Amino acid sequence: MSVTDEAITRIREMIASGRLRPGDRLPREADLAAMLGLSRNSLREAVRALSLIHVLDVRQGDGTYVTGLEPERLLEAVGFMVELRHGGSLLEVLEVRRMLEPAATATAALRATAEQLAGLEELQRRAEAATTVEELVECDVDFHRGIVAAAGNSVLSGLLAQIGSPTVRARVWRGLTDEGALARTLAEHRAILDALRARRADLAQAYALVHIAGVEEWLRSSTAPTGD
Incomplete structure (x- = not known):
């Protein structure tokens, strides 16, 4: 498993376990990377990948949020x-x-x-x-x-x-x-x-x-x- 795939898996586990819920804002990049034991680059790639499939919503100047996780999206x-x-x-x-x-x-x-x-x-x-x-x-x-x-x-x-x-x-x-x-x-x-x-x-x-x-x-x- 690549480092980016590991980062995706860790974020997915946080959502599946309820630690992150629909609409929640993710911790700051540096804090989340430290929390998960990941590099900021691998975390950034994971966030980009999850935003492409509408799991995360990256809002410039505001932060990154878990989407509503609507099935159709x-x-x-x-x-x-x-x-x-x-x-x-x-x-x-x-x-x-x-x-x-x-x-x-x-x-x-x-x-x-x-x-x-x-x-x-x-x-x-x-x-x-x-x-x-x-x-x-x-x-x-x-x-x-x-x-x-x-x-x-x-x-x-x-x-x-x-x-x-x-x-x-x-x-x-x-x-x-x-x-x-x-x-x-x-x-x-x-x-x-x-x-x-x-x-x-x-x-x-x-x-x-x-x-x-x-x-x-x-x-x-x-x-x-x-x-x-």
Whole structure:
């Protein structure tokens, strides 16, 4: 383990143990380095690395603070990793989404508030009134994020938000090239929403699975090599 990695581990342990809590200001660099038995240079590198993944917030002229440690911010590194990968990685992302989001949709059927359901209904109306593929996809993204938010699990919500972002281009592409895709999307959203309103977790999960698997299978067939 490098000296910088050791410094990262020591700071992480302080946060995990509760010695440093969200919003806390770190001791002065010289004091913290002495406390941890580290050089100031290695500590500085560790702070820089942890700030890049939103664990620490370096405020010039003020000090360094532990962030709120919100799952969605901490999981941004996952989205960055997915964006950098190429080849079949998008299919792998959709596969993960297919594994997780239907379960979240089932949970949302049991936990969604009346206000959250009303918000999803408004998104459905906006989608039905959309005049471009881009408008519909924007509503589609917000619709799915709204459902996951209604499940009430911030870690799951943050993870799906990060892995869902790279799929937006594929959704637009499908809307432009797959005849009937837009109408199917609207119909499938309506079925999911009706199941949520009826508090039918089993139906909500099944409809979400069919909906997400449809995008995955379309992308798989669209990217498959063709024979001569």
